[in-house]
Amino acid sequence: MIESFKMRSAEVADERPDRVLVVIPAYNEEQQIEEVVASVAALPLRLDVLVVDDGSFDATAAMARAAGAAVLSHPVNMGYGAALQTGYKYAQRNDYDFVVQLDADGQHLPRYIPELIRELQARRADLVIGSRFSGVSGYRVPRLRRLGIHLFSTLVRLFTGQHIRDVTSGFQAANRKVVRLYASDYFPTDFPDADVLILMHRTGLLIKELPMEMKASVTGQSMHSGLSLIYYIVKMSLSIFITVITDVRILRRAFHDSDATNLRRDSVARSADPGLEPGPPETDGR
Amino acid sequence: MAVDYSILWVLISGVIVLLSAWYGFLEFLSRLIGAVTPTTTLFIFGTIFLIALNIHYSVRLSELSRRNKVLVQEMALLRHDLTESVRHKGEDSR
Numbered sequence: 541m542i543e544s545f546k547m548r549s550a551e552v553a554d555e556r557p558d559r560v561l562v563v564i565p566a567y568n569e570e571q572q573i574e575e576v577v578a579s580v581a582a583l584p585l586r587l588d589v590l591v592v593d594d595g596s597f598d599a600t601a602a603m604a605r606a607a608g609a610a611v612l613s614h615p616v617n618m619g620y621g622a623a624l625q626t627g628y629k630y631a632q633r634n635d636y637d638f639v640v641q642l643d644a645d646g647q648h649l650p651r652y653i654p655e656l657i658r659e660l661q662a663r664r665a666d667l668v669i670g671s672r673f674s675g676v677s678g679y680r681v682p683r684l685r686r687l688g689i690h691l692f693s694t695l696v697r698l699f700t701g702q703h704i705r706d707v708t709s710g711f712q713a714a715n716r717k718v719v720r721l722y723a724s725d726y727f728p729t730d731f732p733d734a735d736v737l738i739l740m741h742r743t744g745l746l747i748k749e750l751p752m753e754m755k756a757s758v759t760g761q762s763m764h765s766g767l768s769l770i771y772y773i774v775k776m777s778l779s780i781f782i783t784v785i786t787d788v789r790i791l792r793r794a795f796h797d798s799d800a801t802n803l804r805r806d807s808v809a810r811s812a813d814p815g816l817e818p819g820p821p822e823t824d825g826r
Numbered sequence: 827m828a829v830d831y832s833i834l835w836v837l838i839s840g841v842i843v844l845l846s847a848w849y850g851f852l853e854f855l856s857r858l859i860g861a862v863t864p865t866t867t868l869f870i871f872g873t874i875f876l877i878a879l880n881i882h883y884s885v886r887l888s889e890l891s892r893r894n895k896v897l898v899q900e901m902a903l904l905r906h907d908l909t910e911s912v913r914h915k916g917e918d919s920r
Contacts (some may be wrong), residue, residue, distance in 0.1 A: 592902070612902040618895055628901040633903070729895060 558637040561585035562628030566644035568723035570598040577607035580650040594623040621729035628722040648711040656713035665748035670711030672754045700741035707734040735779040
């Protein structure tokens with residue numbers, strides 16, 4: 541399968557326009573979703589919009605559908621990470637070349653999407669992160685939250701040697717490799733942030749950050765505040781630790797020459813036989 | 827899974843009956859681990875057992891919720907496919 545898509549992107553890329561999917565995970569966002577979907581669809585770009593309705597009990601799904609998006613609905617609320625992953629699974633099954641994810645609350649400006657995709661098309665990165673801290677800024681972040689972001693930014697730098705300032709950004713664009721990783725069991729659906737970046741680096745994928753302006757969330761409710769932020773910091777630190785000790789040999793092989801379609805975490809244990817290949821250095825991915 | 831847990835609880839009740847009926851055994855155990863009173867022995871083993879059981883449940887629950895997540899995602903994807911194909915059929919027959 542990998543072989544076939546390698547060929548396709550290498551030989552046919554020029555004839556066939558890249559297929560782009562914009563994934564918007566949404567939970568009770570009926571206020572914003574219509575406007576967000578409409579502004580994405582209004583871009584002078586061929587793309588499909590997918591809203592993953594994470595078990596909302598308001599009219600989010602109906603609003604999104606009315607605005608012209610494809611809608612996937614979780615029958616129960618599963619959390620942001622799971623909703624995101626559902627979108628990536630959809631992208632993988634429907635053979636999209638690029639996936640852009642953005643939040644449903646309107647804080648991410650769709651006008652940056654073409655820029656994100658250009659980076660992928662130029663193959664400057666496998667994942668491009670829209671960052672609110674690199675230079676341009678239109679959005680003030682609460683101090684405690686900023687502290688948390690700094691902590692994880694430092695951790696990411698420690699493990700990847702790469703300086704990524706906004707590790708919690710939900711505005712990202714990914715190519716097929718990343719889509720495959722995100723759709724797999726390796727993706728930490730609890731809350732995917734800094735840990736995924738480290739995992740990607742260890743897998744040998746390239747991450748790039750793009751500075752941009754962002755709107756303050758209109759609904760005003762941040763995902764983390766007060767105690768839940770502290771709990772989040774502890775949880776994320778543990779998740780990073782797990783990411784760092786994860787055996788990524790299977791993944792690295794899958795991205796280079798294997799024909800495995802689905803990355804199953806279970807298979808790692810089975811093939812962890814050190815005789816198979818000289819293992820990569822444990823700490824650094826590349 | 828239900829049978830596994832039944833066996834576990836039957837065994838546990840057996841142990842409880844054994845310990846209440848045969849006090850000498852409890853005293854023997856206490857001497858073995860150096861406990862002064864038999865109650866200590868009961869508490870120690872009881873606590874160890876409960877902790878182990880809880881860890882086991884955590885592992886089980888995590889795996890179950892992972893599977894649950896996969897199923898919910900699959901369901902959302904399938905439902906979308908279903909609606910799409912029904913809609914296409916409707917368009918074809920018109």
